[in-house]
Amino acid sequence: MAAPVKVYGPPFSTAVARVMVTLLEKDVPFQLLPVNMAKGEHKKPDYLKIQPFGQVPAFQDEGVTIFESRAISRYVCDKYANQGNRGLFGTNPLEKASIDQWLEAEGQNFNPPSSILVFQLTFAPRMKIKQDENLIKQNEAKLASVLDVYDRRLNESRYLAGDDFTLADLSHLPNAQYLNGTDVGELFRTRKNVERWWGEVSNRESWKKVLEMQSPPAPKKA
Protein backbone atom coordinates (compact mmCIF):
# COMPACT_ATOMS: atom_id res chain seq x y z
CA MET A 1 0.00 0.00 0.00
CA ALA A 2 1.41 3.42 -0.92
CA ALA A 3 2.34 5.71 2.00
CA PRO A 4 -0.46 8.23 2.55
CA VAL A 5 1.97 11.14 2.90
CA LYS A 6 3.16 12.61 -0.41
CA VAL A 7 5.90 15.20 -0.86
CA TYR A 8 6.21 16.78 -4.30
CA GLY A 9 9.57 18.17 -5.40
CA PRO A 10 13.21 17.36 -6.16
CA PRO A 11 15.35 16.23 -3.18
CA PHE A 12 18.06 18.84 -3.91
CA SER A 13 15.59 21.66 -3.12
CA THR A 14 16.31 23.18 0.31
CA ALA A 15 12.61 23.53 1.13
CA VAL A 16 11.88 19.93 0.07
CA ALA A 17 14.81 18.75 2.21
CA ARG A 18 13.39 20.67 5.20
CA VAL A 19 10.14 18.71 4.96
CA MET A 20 11.87 15.36 4.37
CA VAL A 21 14.13 15.67 7.42
CA THR A 22 11.08 16.56 9.56
CA LEU A 23 9.20 13.47 8.34
CA LEU A 24 12.26 11.30 9.04
CA GLU A 25 12.65 12.75 12.57
CA LYS A 26 8.99 11.93 13.23
CA ASP A 27 9.21 8.40 11.69
CA VAL A 28 6.49 9.27 9.17
CA PRO A 29 6.79 7.22 5.98
CA PHE A 30 6.35 9.22 2.81
CA GLN A 31 6.49 9.07 -0.97
CA LEU A 32 8.70 11.59 -2.74
CA LEU A 33 7.11 12.47 -6.08
CA PRO A 34 9.46 14.12 -8.58
CA VAL A 35 8.78 17.54 -10.08
CA ASN A 36 11.03 18.24 -13.06
CA MET A 37 11.89 21.90 -12.62
CA ALA A 38 14.30 21.95 -15.56
CA LYS A 39 11.27 21.13 -17.74
CA GLY A 40 9.09 23.76 -16.00
CA GLU A 41 6.78 21.17 -14.47
CA HIS A 42 6.33 23.37 -11.39
CA LYS A 43 4.76 26.14 -13.47
CA LYS A 44 2.22 23.93 -15.23
CA PRO A 45 -1.53 24.12 -14.38
CA ASP A 46 -1.67 20.68 -12.72
CA TYR A 47 1.07 21.60 -10.27
CA LEU A 48 -0.21 25.15 -9.71
CA LYS A 49 -3.45 23.60 -8.39
CA ILE A 50 -1.52 22.28 -5.38
CA GLN A 51 1.05 25.11 -5.08
CA PRO A 52 -0.26 28.36 -6.59
CA PHE A 53 3.16 30.10 -6.41
CA GLY A 54 4.71 27.38 -8.58
CA GLN A 55 7.34 26.47 -5.96
CA VAL A 56 8.39 23.25 -4.27
CA PRO A 57 7.45 21.44 -2.10
CA ALA A 58 3.76 20.64 -2.05
CA PHE A 59 2.44 18.11 0.45
CA GLN A 60 -0.57 15.85 0.81
CA ASP A 61 -1.72 13.82 3.80
CA GLU A 62 -5.21 12.34 4.30
CA GLY A 63 -7.14 14.98 2.39
CA VAL A 64 -4.97 17.91 3.50
CA THR A 65 -3.03 19.61 0.68
CA ILE A 66 -0.59 22.24 1.93
CA PHE A 67 2.61 24.05 0.95
CA GLU A 68 5.35 26.28 2.49
CA SER A 69 7.95 24.00 4.11
CA ARG A 70 7.79 25.53 7.61
CA ALA A 71 3.98 25.26 7.72
CA ILE A 72 4.29 21.64 6.54
CA SER A 73 6.90 20.88 9.20
CA ARG A 74 4.75 22.43 11.96
CA TYR A 75 1.75 20.40 10.72
CA VAL A 76 3.76 17.15 10.74
CA CYS A 77 4.99 17.83 14.28
CA ASP A 78 1.45 18.53 15.53
CA LYS A 79 -0.29 15.66 13.75
CA TYR A 80 2.39 13.07 14.60
CA ALA A 81 3.18 14.50 18.04
CA ASN A 82 3.30 11.12 19.75
CA GLN A 83 5.73 9.36 17.44
CA GLY A 84 9.37 9.69 16.45
CA ASN A 85 11.20 12.62 18.07
CA ARG A 86 8.47 13.75 20.47
CA GLY A 87 10.25 16.89 21.64
CA LEU A 88 10.89 18.18 18.12
CA PHE A 89 8.31 20.95 18.49
CA GLY A 90 8.04 20.86 22.29
CA THR A 91 5.82 18.82 24.58
CA ASN A 92 3.89 21.78 26.01
CA PRO A 93 2.79 25.24 24.77
CA LEU A 94 5.60 27.17 26.49
CA GLU A 95 8.30 24.90 25.01
CA LYS A 96 6.58 25.16 21.64
CA ALA A 97 6.59 28.98 21.74
CA SER A 98 10.28 29.04 22.74
CA ILE A 99 11.13 26.79 19.78
CA ASP A 100 8.83 28.73 17.44
CA GLN A 101 10.70 32.01 18.08
CA TRP A 102 13.96 30.40 16.86
CA LEU A 103 12.14 28.84 13.91
CA GLU A 104 10.88 32.32 13.01
CA ALA A 105 14.42 33.68 13.50
CA GLU A 106 15.61 31.09 10.97
CA GLY A 107 12.86 32.07 8.55
CA GLN A 108 13.29 35.83 8.93
CA ASN A 109 16.98 36.36 9.76
CA PHE A 110 19.01 33.32 8.62
CA ASN A 111 17.04 32.29 5.55
CA PRO A 112 17.15 35.51 3.47
CA PRO A 113 20.95 35.93 3.28
CA SER A 114 21.68 32.18 3.27
CA SER A 115 19.19 31.46 0.45
CA ILE A 116 20.74 34.14 -1.74
CA LEU A 117 24.22 32.74 -1.05
CA VAL A 118 23.09 29.14 -1.74
CA PHE A 119 21.68 30.24 -5.09
CA GLN A 120 24.68 32.40 -6.03
CA LEU A 121 27.39 29.95 -4.97
CA THR A 122 25.82 26.54 -5.63
CA PHE A 123 22.99 26.77 -8.14
CA ALA A 124 23.93 29.74 -10.36
CA PRO A 125 27.16 28.09 -11.58
CA ARG A 126 25.27 24.85 -12.32
CA MET A 127 22.65 26.80 -14.25
CA LYS A 128 25.34 28.81 -16.04
CA ILE A 129 23.99 32.07 -14.55
CA LYS A 130 26.54 34.80 -13.85
CA GLN A 131 27.26 35.35 -10.15
CA ASP A 132 26.61 38.77 -8.61
CA GLU A 133 29.73 39.57 -6.55
CA ASN A 134 28.11 42.55 -4.83
CA LEU A 135 25.11 40.51 -3.76
CA ILE A 136 27.41 37.77 -2.44
CA LYS A 137 29.47 40.26 -0.42
CA GLN A 138 26.39 42.01 1.07
CA ASN A 139 24.79 38.75 2.10
CA GLU A 140 27.97 37.28 3.56
CA ALA A 141 28.08 40.30 5.86
CA LYS A 142 24.41 39.85 6.83
CA LEU A 143 24.91 36.14 7.47
CA ALA A 144 28.00 36.88 9.58
CA SER A 145 25.93 39.17 11.86
CA VAL A 146 23.28 36.50 12.29
CA LEU A 147 25.90 33.85 13.08
CA ASP A 148 27.41 36.20 15.69
CA VAL A 149 24.07 36.14 17.51
CA TYR A 150 23.94 32.33 17.17
CA ASP A 151 27.48 31.98 18.52
CA ARG A 152 26.56 33.96 21.65
CA ARG A 153 23.39 31.94 22.11
CA LEU A 154 25.10 28.58 21.54
CA ASN A 155 27.69 29.48 24.16
CA GLU A 156 24.92 29.19 26.79
CA SER A 157 22.74 26.56 25.15
CA ARG A 158 23.53 23.26 23.43
CA TYR A 159 20.92 23.84 20.74
CA LEU A 160 19.17 27.05 19.72
CA ALA A 161 16.02 26.59 21.79
CA GLY A 162 17.62 24.76 24.72
CA ASP A 163 19.18 21.42 25.65
CA ASP A 164 17.53 19.39 22.91
CA PHE A 165 17.54 19.34 19.11
CA THR A 166 14.32 20.92 17.83
CA LEU A 167 12.55 22.07 14.70
CA ALA A 168 14.38 25.39 15.07
CA ASP A 169 17.79 23.75 14.54
CA LEU A 170 16.39 21.41 11.87
CA SER A 171 15.15 24.30 9.74
CA HIS A 172 18.75 25.47 9.21
CA LEU A 173 20.02 22.16 7.85
CA PRO A 174 19.30 22.52 4.11
CA ASN A 175 20.84 25.97 3.53
CA ALA A 176 23.72 25.46 5.97
CA GLN A 177 24.63 22.15 4.30
CA TYR A 178 25.11 23.81 0.91
CA LEU A 179 26.99 26.75 2.43
CA ASN A 180 29.38 24.46 4.29
CA GLY A 181 30.40 23.06 0.91
CA THR A 182 31.53 26.55 -0.20
CA ASP A 183 33.97 29.23 1.07
CA VAL A 184 31.10 30.67 3.15
CA GLY A 185 31.58 27.61 5.38
CA GLU A 186 34.40 29.66 6.95
CA LEU A 187 31.73 31.78 8.67
CA PHE A 188 30.59 28.63 10.53
CA ARG A 189 34.09 27.27 11.21
CA THR A 190 35.43 30.53 12.68
CA ARG A 191 32.68 30.69 15.33
CA LYS A 192 33.47 27.90 17.77
CA ASN A 193 29.98 27.40 19.22
CA VAL A 194 28.36 27.53 15.79
CA GLU A 195 30.98 25.03 14.57
CA ARG A 196 30.22 22.68 17.45
CA TRP A 197 26.46 22.99 16.87
CA TRP A 198 26.80 22.45 13.12
CA GLY A 199 28.87 19.31 13.71
CA GLU A 200 26.13 17.87 15.92
CA VAL A 201 23.03 18.77 13.89
CA SER A 202 24.47 17.79 10.52
CA ASN A 203 25.44 14.36 11.86
CA ARG A 204 21.93 13.34 12.81
CA GLU A 205 20.77 10.09 11.19
CA SER A 206 17.73 11.80 9.71
CA TRP A 207 19.89 14.40 7.94
CA LYS A 208 22.34 11.79 6.68
CA LYS A 209 19.38 9.99 5.06
CA VAL A 210 18.33 13.20 3.32
CA LEU A 211 21.88 13.67 2.01
CA GLU A 212 21.76 10.14 0.58
CA MET A 213 18.48 11.01 -1.14
CA GLN A 214 20.09 14.18 -2.57
CA SER A 215 23.04 12.32 -4.09
CA PRO A 216 22.18 10.54 -7.28
CA PRO A 217 23.14 6.85 -7.21
CA ALA A 218 26.47 5.95 -8.84
CA PRO A 219 25.97 4.86 -12.43
CA LYS A 220 25.86 1.10 -12.76
CA LYS A 221 28.83 -0.43 -14.53
CA ALA A 222 27.97 -2.49 -17.61
Next chain:
Amino acid sequence: MATIKVHGNFFSTATLRVLASLNEKSLDYEFVPVDLRSGEHKKDPFLSLNPFGQIPAFQDGYLNLFESRAVTRYIAHSYAGDGIPLVSSDAKKAAVEDVWAEVEAQRYEPPAAKLTWELGIKPVLGMATDDDVVKAQEAELAKVLDVYEARLAHSKYLGGDAFSLADLHHLPTLKYLMASPVKAVFEARPHVAAWVADIMARPSWQKVLAC
Protein backbone atom coordinates in the same frame (compact mmCIF):
# COMPACT_ATOMS: atom_id res chain seq x y z
CA MET B 1 -1.58 44.29 36.87
CA ALA B 2 -0.85 43.12 33.34
CA THR B 3 1.39 40.05 33.13
CA ILE B 4 1.91 40.80 29.45
CA LYS B 5 4.52 43.34 28.37
CA VAL B 6 5.39 44.43 24.83
CA HIS B 7 8.69 46.24 24.27
CA GLY B 8 8.80 48.18 21.00
CA ASN B 9 7.62 51.29 19.23
CA PHE B 10 4.59 52.38 17.21
CA PHE B 11 6.49 52.77 13.91
CA SER B 12 7.60 49.15 13.98
CA THR B 13 5.45 46.84 11.84
CA ALA B 14 6.50 43.87 13.94
CA THR B 15 5.45 45.64 17.16
CA LEU B 16 2.07 46.54 15.63
CA ARG B 17 1.57 42.90 14.59
CA VAL B 18 1.76 41.82 18.23
CA LEU B 19 -0.50 44.66 19.46
CA ALA B 20 -3.13 43.74 16.84
CA SER B 21 -3.28 40.16 18.10
CA LEU B 22 -3.53 41.28 21.76
CA ASN B 23 -6.44 43.58 20.85
CA GLU B 24 -8.26 40.83 18.95
CA LYS B 25 -8.06 38.73 22.13
CA SER B 26 -9.05 41.73 24.35
CA LEU B 27 -5.95 41.17 26.47
CA ASP B 28 -4.47 43.80 28.77
CA TYR B 29 -0.79 44.57 28.37
CA GLU B 30 1.86 47.07 29.39
CA PHE B 31 3.60 48.84 26.52
CA VAL B 32 7.29 49.54 27.16
CA PRO B 33 8.75 52.00 24.64
CA VAL B 34 12.23 51.16 23.30
CA ASP B 35 14.42 54.10 22.29
CA LEU B 36 15.92 53.05 18.94
CA ARG B 37 17.72 56.35 18.42
CA SER B 38 19.89 55.80 21.50
CA GLY B 39 20.66 52.26 20.35
CA GLU B 40 18.92 50.83 23.42
CA HIS B 41 17.87 47.77 21.41
CA LYS B 42 21.47 46.82 20.58
CA LYS B 43 22.64 46.74 24.22
CA ASP B 44 21.99 44.87 27.42
CA PRO B 45 19.54 44.54 29.08
CA PHE B 46 17.39 44.61 25.90
CA LEU B 47 19.56 41.96 24.23
CA SER B 48 18.54 39.50 26.93
CA LEU B 49 14.95 39.94 25.71
CA ASN B 50 15.77 39.79 21.99
CA PRO B 51 19.29 38.56 21.16
CA PHE B 52 18.95 39.89 17.59
CA GLY B 53 18.59 43.44 18.94
CA GLN B 54 15.24 43.88 17.21
CA ILE B 55 11.80 45.00 18.35
CA PRO B 56 9.45 43.81 19.64
CA ALA B 57 10.29 41.73 22.66
CA PHE B 58 7.41 40.11 24.55
CA GLN B 59 6.91 38.93 28.09
CA ASP B 60 4.05 37.01 29.67
CA GLY B 61 4.90 36.26 33.27
CA TYR B 62 8.17 34.30 33.13
CA LEU B 63 7.89 33.57 29.42
CA ASN B 64 10.04 35.76 27.20
CA LEU B 65 9.62 35.63 23.40
CA PHE B 66 10.87 37.41 20.29
CA GLU B 67 9.84 37.29 16.58
CA SER B 68 6.37 38.80 16.17
CA ARG B 69 4.85 35.80 14.36
CA ALA B 70 5.96 33.42 17.12
CA VAL B 71 4.41 35.83 19.64
CA THR B 72 1.09 36.05 17.77
CA ARG B 73 0.94 32.25 17.44
CA TYR B 74 1.59 31.92 21.19
CA ILE B 75 -1.20 34.45 21.91
CA ALA B 76 -3.61 32.75 19.48
CA HIS B 77 -3.11 29.31 21.04
CA SER B 78 -2.58 30.13 24.72
CA TYR B 79 -5.52 32.54 24.85
CA ALA B 80 -7.71 30.54 22.48
CA GLY B 81 -10.72 31.06 24.74
CA ASP B 82 -10.36 34.84 24.94
CA GLY B 83 -11.79 37.41 22.54
CA ILE B 84 -11.85 36.52 18.86
CA PRO B 85 -10.40 33.22 17.58
CA LEU B 86 -7.22 33.75 15.56
CA VAL B 87 -6.65 30.08 14.74
CA SER B 88 -9.24 27.44 13.80
CA SER B 89 -10.02 24.72 16.33
CA ASP B 90 -10.25 22.28 13.39
CA ALA B 91 -6.77 20.84 12.76
CA LYS B 92 -7.14 20.64 8.97
CA LYS B 93 -8.44 24.22 8.73
CA ALA B 94 -5.68 25.40 11.08
CA ALA B 95 -3.09 23.74 8.82
CA VAL B 96 -4.37 25.70 5.80
CA GLU B 97 -4.41 28.95 7.82
CA ASP B 98 -0.77 28.28 8.77
CA VAL B 99 0.13 27.84 5.09
CA TRP B 100 -1.13 31.33 4.30
CA ALA B 101 0.57 32.76 7.39
CA GLU B 102 3.82 31.36 5.95
CA VAL B 103 2.92 32.88 2.58
CA GLU B 104 2.68 36.26 4.33
CA ALA B 105 6.04 35.70 6.03
CA GLN B 106 7.95 34.28 3.06
CA ARG B 107 6.32 35.70 -0.10
CA TYR B 108 4.52 38.92 0.86
CA GLU B 109 6.78 40.32 3.62
CA PRO B 110 10.01 40.66 1.56
CA PRO B 111 8.60 43.11 -1.01
CA ALA B 112 6.13 44.67 1.48
CA ALA B 113 8.85 45.36 4.06
CA LYS B 114 11.20 46.89 1.48
CA LEU B 115 8.42 49.12 0.14
CA THR B 116 7.40 50.10 3.70
CA TRP B 117 11.02 51.10 4.38
CA GLU B 118 11.39 53.11 1.15
CA LEU B 119 7.99 54.82 1.11
CA GLY B 120 6.88 54.82 4.74
CA ILE B 121 9.89 55.06 7.04
CA LYS B 122 12.71 56.68 5.05
CA PRO B 123 10.72 59.90 4.41
CA VAL B 124 10.03 60.24 8.17
CA LEU B 125 13.78 59.85 8.83
CA GLY B 126 14.64 62.42 6.15
CA MET B 127 16.25 59.78 3.89
CA ALA B 128 15.82 59.62 0.11
CA THR B 129 13.57 56.95 -1.42
CA ASP B 130 15.34 54.65 -3.92
CA ASP B 131 13.00 54.63 -6.93
CA ASP B 132 14.70 51.61 -8.53
CA VAL B 133 14.05 49.53 -5.43
CA VAL B 134 10.42 50.71 -5.34
CA LYS B 135 9.91 49.74 -8.99
CA ALA B 136 11.47 46.30 -8.58
CA GLN B 137 9.63 45.52 -5.35
CA GLU B 138 6.28 46.72 -6.71
CA ALA B 139 6.68 44.17 -9.52
CA GLU B 140 7.41 41.43 -6.95
CA LEU B 141 4.42 42.48 -4.85
CA ALA B 142 2.17 42.40 -7.94
CA LYS B 143 3.12 38.75 -8.61
CA VAL B 144 2.23 37.79 -5.03
CA LEU B 145 -1.05 39.71 -5.15
CA ASP B 146 -2.03 37.93 -8.37
CA VAL B 147 -2.02 34.68 -6.38
CA TYR B 148 -3.94 36.40 -3.55
CA GLU B 149 -6.56 37.61 -6.08
CA ALA B 150 -7.18 34.06 -7.30
CA ARG B 151 -7.29 32.75 -3.72
CA LEU B 152 -9.68 35.42 -2.44
CA ALA B 153 -12.00 34.83 -5.40
CA HIS B 154 -13.11 31.62 -3.70
CA SER B 155 -12.11 32.16 -0.06
CA LYS B 156 -13.47 34.91 2.18
CA TYR B 157 -10.17 35.26 4.04
CA LEU B 158 -6.67 34.15 3.05
CA GLY B 159 -6.60 31.18 5.41
CA GLY B 160 -10.20 30.07 4.80
CA ASP B 161 -13.72 31.17 5.75
CA ALA B 162 -12.68 32.83 9.02
CA PHE B 163 -10.32 35.73 9.86
CA SER B 164 -7.05 34.34 11.21
CA LEU B 165 -3.40 35.21 11.84
CA ALA B 166 -2.85 34.71 8.09
CA ASP B 167 -4.84 37.91 7.48
CA LEU B 168 -3.82 39.79 10.64
CA HIS B 169 -0.09 39.54 9.91
CA HIS B 170 -0.55 41.79 6.85
CA LEU B 171 -2.09 44.74 8.70
CA PRO B 172 1.07 46.58 9.80
CA THR B 173 2.63 46.81 6.33
CA LEU B 174 -0.80 47.57 4.83
CA LYS B 175 -0.95 50.61 7.12
CA TYR B 176 2.06 52.06 5.28
CA LEU B 177 1.43 50.72 1.78
CA MET B 178 -2.21 51.82 1.54
CA ALA B 179 -1.04 55.36 2.44
CA SER B 180 1.48 55.30 -0.43
CA PRO B 181 1.32 55.15 -4.25
CA VAL B 182 1.68 51.36 -3.94
CA LYS B 183 -1.98 51.20 -2.91
CA ALA B 184 -2.72 51.09 -6.64
CA VAL B 185 -1.31 47.55 -6.80
CA PHE B 186 -3.87 46.41 -4.22
CA GLU B 187 -6.75 48.46 -5.67
CA ALA B 188 -6.22 47.04 -9.16
CA ARG B 189 -7.27 43.61 -7.87
CA PRO B 190 -10.94 43.67 -6.76
CA HIS B 191 -10.94 40.70 -4.37
CA VAL B 192 -7.68 41.84 -2.79
CA ALA B 193 -9.02 45.40 -2.48
CA ALA B 194 -12.20 44.21 -0.75
CA TRP B 195 -10.20 41.98 1.63
CA VAL B 196 -7.82 44.83 2.50
CA ALA B 197 -10.73 47.18 3.23
CA ASP B 198 -12.44 44.55 5.37
CA ILE B 199 -9.48 43.66 7.58
CA MET B 200 -8.28 47.25 8.00
CA ALA B 201 -11.75 48.23 9.26
CA ARG B 202 -11.61 45.76 12.16
CA PRO B 203 -12.12 47.50 15.53
CA SER B 204 -9.03 45.77 17.00
CA TRP B 205 -6.88 47.29 14.25
CA GLN B 206 -8.46 50.73 14.60
CA LYS B 207 -7.57 50.53 18.29
CA VAL B 208 -3.89 49.89 17.38
CA LEU B 209 -3.88 52.91 15.09
CA ALA B 210 -5.26 55.07 17.92
CA CYS B 211 -2.30 54.18 20.18
